[in-house]
Amino acid sequence: MELTEATKKIIEGFDKFVMPTYKRNVIVISRARGSKVWDVDGKEYLDLFAGWGVSGIEYCHPKVVEAIKSQAEKLIHMPNNYYNELQGKLAEKIAMNSFGGKCFFCNSGAEAVEGALKLARKYGSSTGRHEIITMENSFHGRTFGALSATGQAKYREGFSPVLPGLRYVPFADFSALRGAFSDETCAVMIEPIQGEGGIHGASREYFKKVRDFCSDHDVLLIFDEVQTGVGRTGEYFAYQLYGVEPDVMTLAKALGGGFPIGTLVVQPRLAEVLVPGNHASTFGGSPLACAAALAVFEAIEEDNLLENVKAMGAYLREKLESLRLKYAVIKEVRGEGLMIGAELTREGTDIVERCVRKGLLINCTAGKVLRFLPAMTISREEIDHAMWILDTVLDESS
Ligand SMILES: *Cc1c(COP(=O)(O)O)cnc(C)c1O
Numbered sequence: 176m177e178l179t180e181a182t183k184k185i186i187e188g189f190d191k192f193v194m195p196t197y198k199r200n201v202i203v204i205s206r207a208r209g210s211k212v213w214d215v216d217g218k219e220y221l222d223l224f225a226g227w228g229v230s231g232i233e234y235c236h237p238k239v240v241e242a243i244k245s246q247a248e249k250l251i252h253m254p255n256n257y258y259n260e261l262q263g264k265l266a267e268k269i270a271m272n273s274f275g276g277k278c279f280f281c282n283s284g285a286e287a288v289e290g291a292l293k294l295a296r297k298y299g300s301s302t303g304r305h306e307i308i309t310m311e312n313s314f315h316g317r318t319f320g321a322l323s324a325t326g327q328a329k330y331r332e333g334f335s336p337v338l339p340g341l342r343y344v345p346f347a348d349f350s351a352l353r354g355a356f357s358d359e360t361c362a363v364m365i366e367p368i369q370g371e372g373g374i375h376g377a378s379r380e381y382f383k384k385v386r387d388f389c390s391d392h393d394v395l396l397i398f399d400e401v402q403t404g405v406g407r408t409g410e411y412f413a414y415q416l417y418g419v420e421p422d423v424m425t426l427a428k429a430l431g432g433g434f435p436i437g438t439l440v441v442q443p444r445l446a447e448v449l450v451p452g453n454h455a456s457t458f459g460g461s462p463l464a465c466a467a468a469l470a471v472f473e474a475i476e477e478d479n480l481l482e483n484v485k486a487m488g489a490y491l492r493e494k495l496e497s498l499r500l501k502y503a504v505i506k507e508v509r510g511e512g513l514m515i516g517a518e519l520t521r522e523g524t525d526i527v528e529r530c531v532r533k534g535l536l537i538n539c540t541a542g543k544v545l546r547f548l549p550a551m552t553i554s555r556e557e558i559d560h561a562m563w564i565l566d567t568v569l570d571e572s573s
Contacts, residue, residue, distance in 0.1 A: 179216050200531055207234035210550045210557050212536070222536040223549045223561050228370075228402055228514075231429025231471070232480060233550035238470040239432035246466035254457060261465035268472045269440055272411045274420045277446040279439040280460025284401035284427035285316025287437035290454060291364065291397045291423050292320045292338075294441065298395055298448050299361025306359040310346040312541075314371030315364070315399055324364060327372070347377035349384045356388075362395040362423075367413040370402035370548075373541030374509055374516025379417050386419040395445075397423040401437070402514070405429040406475050406551050409485040409512030416511060432474075434467035436460070480551040487553050488512040494562040495547075502569045513553070517545040526568055535564040 178186070178201060185203050202220075206213045210233060212220050225231060232239070246261075253259060266278040279290055292307065299305050309315070311326040322331055323338035331337055340359075344351040346369060363385065369375040389396040398421035403413035405426060414421055422445060427437035438460075441448070458464075475481060492508055495517050499505040507518045519526070523539035530537055538546040549558075 181215055185215065200528075202531070209233045209235075210553050218534070220531070220534045220536050221557060221561055221564075223547050223553075223558075224536050224538045225548050225550045226433070227538075228407060228428045228548040229431075230433045231405055231407060231548075231551060232432055232474050233552045234433065236432055236470070236474055236552075238474045239434070239467050242466040242470035243434065243463060246463050250462045252458065252461040252463065255455065255459060259460065259462055259465070261462050261469060262460040265460070265465040265468050265472075266438075268469065269426070269438065272472070273424065273440060274442060276440055276442045279441075279449065279454065279456075280465075281437045281439070281456040282435045282458050282464070283316070283437050284399075284425065285318040285321040286456065286459075287401060287425035287427050287439050288315045288321040288324065288364075288399060289318055290439040290449075291399070291425050292324060292362075293454055294423060294439065294445070294448050295362035295364075295395050295397065297453065298445065302361075302393070304359050304361040305340045306342060306357060307340060307362045307364060308342045308344055308352065308355050308360060309364045310366070310369070311343045312346060312369055312372035312375065313343075313364075313366055313399075314369070315366075316401075346372075346375060347381050349381055349388075352385060353388060356392070356394075360392070360394050362397055363389055364397040364399060366399045366401075366403065367417065368403050368408065368511060368514060370514070370546070371540055373518065373544040374514065374546060376509070376511065382414075382417040382419045389422070395422045397421060397425070399425045401425050401427045402548075405471065406481055406484055407512060407514050407548065409481055409488055411475075411481070413511065430471065431464055431467045432471040434464055436464035436468050475551070478552070483553075484512045484551050487549070487555070487558060488515065490555060491515055491547060491549070491558050491562075494558060498562065498566060498569060501566075502573055504569065504573060510547075513547070513549050513551065515547040516540075517547075519543045519545065526565075526572060529568040529572065530564055533564045533568065535561050537561075537565075 203215045205215045309324045313326040315321040315324040323341050326343035344355045422442050424440045495508040527539045540546045
């Protein structure tokens with residue numbers, strides 16, 4: 176791709192001083208609104224990946240922008256040794272839309288997962304149990320605890336020894352889970368739909384069996400909803416699709432409408448497992464972050480965004496299904512709401528790159544799965560346009 180002088184200059188300066196920890200597209204984005212983003216040269220892109228789902232409702236949603244602006248003038252940060260009205264209101268909002276209980280606020284997905292692991296260990300410690308079972312092909316983040324819980328060896332390579340006491344079993348396989356269980360087990364952690372792993376789900380029966388088994392053995396069931404939570408699947412939280420409640424749930428990505436915030440939500444009976452001195456986060460749940468997250472919930476409620484996720488999710492899947500019938504390279508289309516994967520018969524990186532060149536941002540994960548996490552406000556016209564670009568790209572590469 177031909178780079179303009181302006182873009183070249185920014186990238187050269189950047190690469191001199193920023194660590195090369197990401198594979199980056201050579202685009203410098205400077206502005207975004209809704210599902211559209213613009214680079215420094217003014218070129219427009221349609222984003223069907225909404226910044227890894229972080230700008231979950233959409234980029235720069237007016238309610239979020241307004242909430243951040245007005246809160247920034249009053250109070251940006253105040254640590255947790257003082258009460259904070261907005262944090263209480265946000266916790267209530269989350270509890271009322273999920274399973275009651277209480278929240279602990281932090282700043283990212285990995286940090287929410289760390290909190291969940293610590294809570295599980297503390298809970299287990301009273302009965303001398305410490306083992307946590309997670310799923311193969313899972314993704315829980317990059318910090319040491321979250322990395323240790325992540326059931327993909329490639330992410331742990333070069334960082335051993337990781338945290339002891341983690342075991343991995345195949346996802347959606349109840350007998351494997353039962354087989355790995357021991358009297359050391361204190362928790363099971365699952366992404367209700369594996370995101371990074373390639374959009375893999377499991378049946379209602381599986382979740383029901385896991386739920387019953389955990390309850391019968393006094394083992395905590397943790398759902399990592401960092402990617403699936405806050406409306407992504409057409410419900411507020413993905414567990415609501417399966418008719419089971421977790422004991423502990425982690426949230427982050429879409430929660431702050433683009434502003435960093437994460438949380439750990441626990442059932443009422445677990446609200447006092449962590450007490451003063453056990454866990455903390457200096458930035459966690461600042462008034463500014465909570466104002467942004469409250470605006471996200473307001474937007475979802477007032478604009479009926481869950482309905483749009485269901486309708487547009489069905490529409491996007493239908494469109495991808497017709498591309499599957501047209502191009503043999505698409506093997507399967509799957510997902511819930513606006514969390515959709517299209518599995519290919521081959522690696523998909525070049526398809527993503529071609530789409531970017533034509534002004535469409537998508538993602539490819541687990542090598543062969545095109546991943547779509549569009550903004551919750553996405554329209555039929557935007558999906559049509561995106562699918563027209565993808566159709567062109569598939570046509571050119573077949
Ligand atoms: C992205 C993700 C994380 C990690 O979140 P960070 O904010 O990057 O730390 C954890 N769990 C799941 C399921 C995720 O998708």
